[in-house]
Amino acid sequence: MTPEVTASGSSPSAPAPSTIASPSGASGLGWFFSLENRYLVPMFITTILIIGQISFGLLESWWQTFLAIAISILTELALGRIMTGQWPNMASAYISGISVGILIRSPLFWPYALCSAISITSKYVIRWRGRHLWNPSNFAICMMLLLAPEYVATLSVQWGNTIWPMLIVWTLGALITWRVKRFHITATYVVSFLFFAFIRGAMTGHGFLAEVAPITGPMYQLFIFFMITDPKTTVSSKRMQCLVAFLVAAMEMVLRLSENIHAPYYALTIVGPIAMAIEIWRTSRKQVESGPATA
Amino acid sequence: MKNRIKQIALIIFFIVLLAFPLVYKRYLAGNDVANPVEAGSTAIERYGFTLTESAKASGIDFRHSAPRLDSKLDHIMDQVASMGAAVSVADFDRDGWQDLYVTNSGEGSRNALFKNLGDDTFRDVTSEVGLDGLNSRENGVSMGAVWGDYDNDGFEDLFLYKWGKPELFHNDGGKSFTRASEQAGLPKWVNANTAIWFDYDRDGKLDLFVGGYYADDVDLWNLKTTRMMPESFEYASNGGRKYLFRNLGDGKFEEAGERLGIKSTRWALAAVAADLRGTGFPDLFIANDYGVSELFFNDGGKKFREVGRQTGVGYAPKSGMTAAVGDVLNQGRFGIYVTNISEEGVLVQGNNLWMPKEGTAGDDIKYENLASAMGVELGGWSFGAQFGDLNNDGFQDIYVTNGNVSLDKEKSYWYDYSKVAGGNRAIISDAANWPPLDGRSLSGYQKKRLWINDGAGSFKEVAQLVGVNDVFDGRSVAMADFSNSGKLDVVVANQKGPLLFYKNTVAPENRWIAFDLEGSMSNRSAIGAQVRVFWNGRQQVQEVSGGSGFCAQNQRRIHFGLGKATAIDRVEIRWPSGKIETVRTPEPNKIHKIKETA
Numbered sequence: 065m066t067p068e069v070t071a072s073g074s075s076p077s078a079p080a081p082s083t084i085a086s087p088s089g090a091s092g093l094g095w096f097f098s099l100e101n102r103y104l105v106p107m108f109i110t111t112i113l114i115i116g117q118i119s120f121g122l123l124e125s126w127w128q129t130f131l132a133i134a135i136s137i138l139t140e141l142a143l144g145r146i147m148t149g150q151w152p153n154m155a156s157a158y159i160s161g162i163s164v165g166i167l168i169r170s171p172l173f174w175p176y177a178l179c180s181a182i183s184i185t186s187k188y189v190i191r192w193r194g195r196h197l198w199n200p201s202n203f204a205i206c207m208m209l210l211l212a213p214e215y216v217a218t219l220s221v222q223w224g225n226t227i228w229p230m231l232i233v234w235t236l237g238a239l240i241t242w243r244v245k246r247f248h249i250t251a252t253y254v255v256s257f258l259f260f261a262f263i264r265g266a267m268t269g270h271g272f273l274a275e276v277a278p279i280t281g282p283m284y285q286l287f288i289f290f291m292i293t294d295p296k297t298t299v300s301s302k303r304m305q306c307l308v309a310f311l312v313a314a315m316e317m318v319l320r321l322s323e324n325i326h327a328p329y330y331a332l333t334i335v336g337p338i339a340m341a342i343e344i345w346r347t348s349r350k351q352v353e354s355g356p357a358t359a
Numbered sequence: 360m361k362n363r364i365k366q367i368a369l370i371i372f373f374i375v376l377l378a379f380p381l382v383y384k385r386y387l388a389g390n391d392v393a394n395p396v397e398a399g400s401t402a403i404e405r406y407g408f409t410l411t412e413s414a415k416a417s418g419i420d421f422r423h424s425a426p427r428l429d430s431k432l433d434h435i436m437d438q439v440a441s442m443g444a445a446v447s448v449a450d451f452d453r454d455g456w457q458d459l460y461v462t463n464s465g466e467g468s469r470n471a472l473f474k475n476l477g478d479d480t481f482r483d484v485t486s487e488v489g490l491d492g493l494n495s496r497e498n499g500v501s502m503g504a505v506w507g508d509y510d511n512d513g514f515e516d517l518f519l520y521k522w523g524k525p526e527l528f529h530n531d532g533g534k535s536f537t538r539a540s541e542q543a544g545l546p547k548w549v550n551a552n553t554a555i556w557f558d559y560d561r562d563g564k565l566d567l568f569v570g571g572y573y574a575d576d577v578d579l580w581n582l583k584t585t586r587m588m589p590e591s592f593e594y595a596s597n598g599g600r601k602y603l604f605r606n607l608g609d610g611k612f613e614e615a616g617e618r619l620g621i622k623s624t625r626w627a628l629a630a631v632a633a634d635l636r637g638t639g640f641p642d643l644f645i646a647n648d649y650g651v652s653e654l655f656f657n658d659g660g661k662k663f664r665e666v667g668r669q670t671g672v673g674y675a676p677k678s679g680m681t682a683a684v685g686d687v688l689n690q691g692r693f694g695i696y697v698t699n700i701s702e703e704g705v706l707v708q709g710n711n712l713w714m715p716k717e718g719t720a721g722d723d724i725k726y727e728n729l730a731s732a733m734g735v736e737l738g739g740w741s742f743g744a745q746f747g748d749l750n751n752d753g754f755q756d757i758y759v760t761n762g763n764v765s766l767d768k769e770k771s772y773w774y775d776y777s778k779v780a781g782g783n784r785a786i787i788s789d790a791a792n793w794p795p796l797d798g799r800s801l802s803g804y805q806k807k808r809l810w811i812n813d814g815a816g817s818f819k820e821v822a823q824l825v826g827v828n829d830v831f832d833g834r835s836v837a838m839a840d841f842s843n844s845g846k847l848d849v850v851v852a853n854q855k856g857p858l859l860f861y862k863n864t865v866a867p868e869n870r871w872i873a874f875d876l877e878g879s880m881s882n883r884s885a886i887g888a889q890v891r892v893f894w895n896g897r898q899q900v901q902e903v904s905g906g907s908g909f910c911a912q913n914q915r916r917i918h919f920g921l922g923k924a925t926a927i928d929r930v931e932i933r934w935p936s937g938k939i940e941t942v943r944t945p946e947p948n949k950i951h952k953i954k955e956t957a
Contacts (some may be wrong), residue, residue, distance in 0.1 A: 120594055121651065121675045147365060171701075171709030171728075171736045174383075182376050189373045212380035213704030214737070220592070220706060220781045227783065270775065270794040277782025277792070323774035325705055 106158050108240050109290060112233060113166055116282065119229065122166065122219075128176045129165030136161030136180035143188050157184055159290070163201040167286060168208060169217045179204045179216075193344050197337035199297040206333045209326050218326060219283040230280065237289035246293035252306040253288050254279070256313030264317060287328050297336055299343045308339045402825050403866050406811055407750030410826040410849060410861035418480040419473055421858040424465030426500045426522075429582040434795035437764045438772070439579075440464070442502060442552060443522075444834040444852035445910035449506035449515040450475075451488075452533030457839040457914045459850060460517065461858050462501035468494045470501055470519075475841055479862075488535045490517075490528065496580050499523005499548065502572075503835065503910030507556030507565045509606055511883040515915075520551035520569055522579055529610075542610045549575055550599050556905030557632035557641045558882045558935050559619075560660030564606035565882045565905065568616075570627030570645060571599015585790040589626055592780040592787065593676035595649035598626035603663075620663040625650045631682040631907040633693055634889065636721050639937050641887050644672075646679030646697045652711075656722070671716075671726045672697075677708040681909040685746030685755040687714065687733075689814065689899045691891060695726070698741030698759060698909070702802050705773050709736035710744075710759070734818045735759075735810045740802035743836035743909035747847045751869035751920030753897070754812035760833025760851050764796070765803030772799040804830045831856035839914035845871040845948055847918055852910075870921040873950040874930070876903060879957045881935035888935055890917045893928040921947055 113129065116122030123129050136157045144152030164179045183204035187196045190203070208216045241247040261275035268275075278284060292298070292312060298305055312328075312335045319327035402409045414420070423444040425437070432439050443464030451458050456475035463470050470493055473481035485491055494500040499521040506515040514530035516539075527543045528536040550573035556565045573579065574597060577587045589595035601623050603616035616622075625647040632641040640657040647653065651673040655663040667673015672695070681698040688694075692715050699708035712730035719725040730736035738744075739761040746755040764772070775794035779787055786792050807827045810818035822828075831853035838847045841862075849861040872892065876885035886905040891898055899919060906912045921927065930942040934955045945951055 124675065143369070147369065170707050171731045173731075174379075178376060178379055182373075185369070185373045185376060189369055207377060208380075209704055211377065212384075214384070215380070215707060217702075217705050217707040220777060227785075230783065268794070271792060273786050273789075273792045274775070274779055274782075274794050277779050277786045280783035280786065281781040283781065320774075323771070325774050325777050 103155060104240060104244070105290065106155050106162070108236060109159060109162055109166075109286070111236075112282075112286070113162060115229070116166075122282065124169055124171065128170075128173055129162065131173055132165035132168075132176040132180045133158060133161030135177045136164065136184055139181050139184040143184060147188055156296075160184060160201045160204075163286065163290065164204065167201070167205060167219050167283065169219060170215050172215055175208060175212060175216045178212075179208045182207055192341065193348060195340065195344055196297065197340045198333060199291055199294050199336060202291055202329055202332050202336070206326070206329050209329070218329070219286075220281070230282075230285075233282070233285050237285060241289055241293055244293075246295070248302060249293045249298065249305050249309045250288050252309040253292055253313055256310045257316070260313055260317040264320060267321070284328070287332075292332060297340060299339050304339070304343070308335060311335045311339070402821075403864065406821050406825055407752055407866040407869055408825060408846070409864050410749075410809075411864065412826070412829065412859050413862045414858055414860040417860050417862070418476075418482060419459070419858055419860050421461055421463075421471050421473075423461075423463055423853060423855055423858070424468045425855050426464050426466055426494075426579075428579040431582050431585050432579075432790055435790060435793045437766065437796055438776075438793075438801060439790070441764055441832075441854055442834060442910070443500060444854045444856070445501070445503035446835045446837045446850050446852040446858065447504050447506055447906070447912035448837050448839040448850070448914045449912070450914075451506070451515055451517075451530060453514060454533075456843065457841050457916070459837075460504050460506070461852055462504055462519070462910075463494055464500040464502070466494060466496045466500060468500075470494070470504075477843075479842060490536055493519060493526065494521075502552050503554065505554050505556055505906040505912050506884075506915075507567075507886060507905050508882065508884045509556070509565045509567075510610060511564070513883060515884065518554055518556070518567060520549065520554045522550045522573065523548060525549050525551060525554075525569065539610055543604070543612045544614075545604070545612070546575070546602070546614075548578070549602065550577055550579070552628050552910065553630045553645075554906060555630050555632055556884070556886055557643075558887055559603070559632070559641060559643075559657055560605070561640060561881075561887075561935050561937070562606075562660075563878070563880060563882055563936065564608050565884060565886060566606050567602075567604040567612065568621075568630055568632070568643060569602040569604065570630050571601060571624075572626050572628065572648070573599055574624070575600050586788050588788050588790050588793070589649040590784040590788040592649055595626055596624050597788070598624050598647075598649070600624060601627065601645070619661075620665070621655060623647075623653055623665070625653065628680045629682040629697075629907075629909050631684055631695070632887070632905065633684045633902050634887070635684075635693055635695075635715075636724055638721075639933070644682050644684075644695055646682040648678050648680065649676075650679075651676045652679050652682075652697055670724060672711075672713050677711070680742050681744040681759075683745050683907045684902070684904075685757070686900045687712065687746075687755060687812065688816065689754065689897045691898050691900045693900070693902075694729075696730075696735070696744055696746065696757060698738060698744050698761075700740050700802070701737045702740065702773060705777060707737070710738050710741055712736075733816060734820070735808075738808045739805040741808075742834045743851070743911055745836045745838050745908045745911065745913060747838040747849075747913070748871075748918065748920035749809070749838075749847055749849070749863060749865075750811060751846065751865050751871045751922070752811075752814070753895075753899070753920050753922040753924070754814040755899070756812050757808075757810045757818065758836055758838070758849055759808040759810070760836050760853075761802075761807060762805040762830065762832040763802040764800055765830070765832050766796070766798045766800045768800060768804060770797075770799040772796050772801040776801060803832065806830060807833060827861065829853075829859055831859070835909050835911040837908070837911045837913050840873065840916065840918055840950075843950060845873065845918075845950075868923055870924060870947040871919060872921060872927060872930075872945060872947050873916050873918045874932070875916050875950060875952045876932065877952070877954045878934060878936070879955040880938065881955055884915060885934065885955070886915070889933045890919075891931040891933075892919050892921075893930070894921055894926070895924045916950070
């Protein structure tokens with residue numbers, strides 16, 4: 065779940081500047097909620113983490129989450145420097161680390177370190193035509209679930225007993241994704257999930273509320289606000305983004321019908337790269353086709 | 360060229376990362392493969408003991424049955440009615456042999472008191488002593504029982520807790536039992552899953568803690584609403600009330616829990632009392648399902664203070680199902696073991712072994728969870744657990760039973776369970792929203808865990824290797840020396856399964872010592888007495904317990920393994936009254952009967 069929300073992420077082929085300036089004319093609250101503030105999402109997710117942990121003990125432990133963040137940042141620093149010769153921006157790595165620290169659950173320490181390392185390394189290894197295909201932390205979490213299920217599960221708890229924390233996270237998350245122009249992806253996914261929940265309920269006879277239950281948890285809030293909206297691993301056009309969000313929900317339904325507990329992660333890991341690959345292929349074809357005409 | 364090398368190196372690094380879990384698993388598996396011993400003499404040589412299931416040979420023929428609750432719960436009946444198999448040990452007739460009491464939960468089913476005949480066999484004496492007919496739809500069904508001599512007449516009395524009407528039975532000279540519930544002033548209905556005897560105010564009379572699971576106003580046979588399930592999988596506080604019945608001394612008890620500061624309505628599944636700070640007063644630890652554990656410091660018998668967060672044990676919410684204390688590292692301090700749920704790839708809570716942090720003590724004591732570091736964290740859907748030195752090597756081992764609902768082996772309920780467990784309060788708290796179980800298993804058919812303690816900070820899992828091969832849905836574990844021969848046998852009560860009696864065979868070169876204590880100024884059961892044995896430059900402390908584990912009670916006798924030591928330096932006994940007695944160079948390989956000097 066690595067949302068590299070702002071324009072200049074940590075792509076090895078296009079390393080980001082390591083400092084960020086407040087654009088002229090934008091200051092204070094305006095800048096804080098601006099598209100240029102690449103730290104908006106990291107700050108939001110950090111707030112979720114701190115509130116969740118202090119209020120409800122959301123994390124396995126502070127130390128395991130710190131380890132995930134530290135390994136993520138160190139791996140990014142090392143690989144960025146070695147592979148591109150420049151120091152990468154750390155926002156993406158920070159979000160990867162914190163996502164791993166929140167989303168995987170294990171009483172052990174090494175899964176947090178390993179998941180973070182896989183997450184960052186995957187960005188540098190699994191690339192096609194200069195772009196990485198998988199959302200790094202989504203890919204890493206799926207790998208951990210596949211390779212080490214004895215030691216790793218994913219976040220499955222609620223926001224305490226009241227509805228307020230959930231409402232606050234939904235509201236803030238919606239505001240931020242709106243500001244960074246990704247809300248349509250979130251909205252499409254949520255509507256699709258509800259639609260498919262209704263279908264699943266009818267098919268299984270389990271009732272709509274039982275099928276809707278998962279989306280009321282923090283895991284889904286992180287998933288829909290940060291993971292499926294990741295600009296680096298989503299397609300370009302708004303319409304296609306909505307289509308991909310719908311397809312992720314559709315794939316999730318298929319997986320859920322086969323009782324796959326980690327359906328959303330696997331759905332994104334299956335649909336996301338296929339969509340990316342198609343877009344990269346189409347873009348390159350267009351470039352090839354338009355090449356001779358402009359030459 | 361340089362870039363190419365970098366890319367190849369990067370790919371190799373990536374492959375190494377992905378391969379790590381497989382290599383790690385192979386490494387762990389390799390350790391086990393290196394010791395492919397079968398239960399038998401080789402296992403004794405390697406681990407110092409073997410266990411042989413011998414219930415039938417010992418005359419124990421008991422099978423637990425589950426209740427049939429309100430039909431509104433039919434779709435999840437096996438999941439809701441998944442507790443009630445319990446075992447507790449006491450020498451009820453004072454003949455010197457440890458007897459067994461086991462509970463049943465089907466309406467009309469029979470609990471059983473097995474009298475130890477002293478020749479490795481038991482006889483069911485339930486009807487003879489008047490303990491028949493305790494499970495019914497009207498009065499509720501048994502969840503567990505604990506023994507304690509509340510009137511100090513020398514005979515252990517029996518408290519039976521239920522999802523229903525709790526019952527106190529007075530032991531009439533080891534020959535029969537008389538209901539004393541009304542005289543005691545017990546409430547009409549408590550959906551309890553834990554109870555322990557302890558003398559919290561050290562007045563020489565045993566008091567009783569009872570922990571509710573479902574809220575008291577829930578009659579599981581006549582539900583007014585299906586909104587009686589936990590409001591959250593990890594933060595639920597809509598469970599049962601906690602009671603602390605203070606013993607007034609004339610067969611009467613007064614409820615003092617709330618006044619003394621025990622106000623929790625979490626979903627309690629286990630409790631244990633022990634003096635964790637050296638104050639002389641027993642503190643109270645409660646393991647809660649669907650939430651954090653609670654630790655209540657006992658302030659001089661006048662007040663209880665909840666210090667879960669302060670001490671570190673009440674922070675991460677899990678599914679606490681057992682609470683047991685043991686001096687894990689022979690440091691003279693208690694660690695607390697709490698079992699939780701671990702299901703591969705779904706929910707890996709891990710069990711907790713709360714060990715006192717170095718340099719912390721008294722009111723400032725802090726605990727850290729060393730279950731992972733010591734290798735006792737992954738026990739499946741763990742229920743009952745107990746500490747006990749099974750091989751008499753001088754270190755406390757841990758036996759964990761597990762398995763929740765074993766139905767269709769090929770079909771799992773986990774997907775549907777996790778779906779609703781992650782849902783909002785409005786969804787999870789209503790049983791009507793829970794998808795039907797439809798004959799599927801939920802963490803069923805699990806292999807048990809028996810971790811032997813190497814004394815140096817790590818445990819080794821040997822259950823299969825020493826003869827523990829059952830895969831029943833284990834609930835309650837109790838340990839006792841049923842043959843008075845210096846070895847701890849293990850009894851396991853299984854939900855909808857047979858009572859298992861694991862008879863222990865221990866390497867003869869390992870020595871032991873045991874103490875049967877009797878209070879005079881203190882409560883006569885000596886519950887709360889601490890025994891500290893010093894030998895070979897090490898020490899170990901144990902405390903007489905009025906209940907520990909999950910719905911269980913070990914023998915009151917305190918048993919120490921000594922390894923190959925031939926002599927003991929001294930034994931210090933701190934009685935609940937505060938009196939300290941020292942026994943110098945007691946003889947090993949012997950049960951010492953010690954009465955508190957007045």
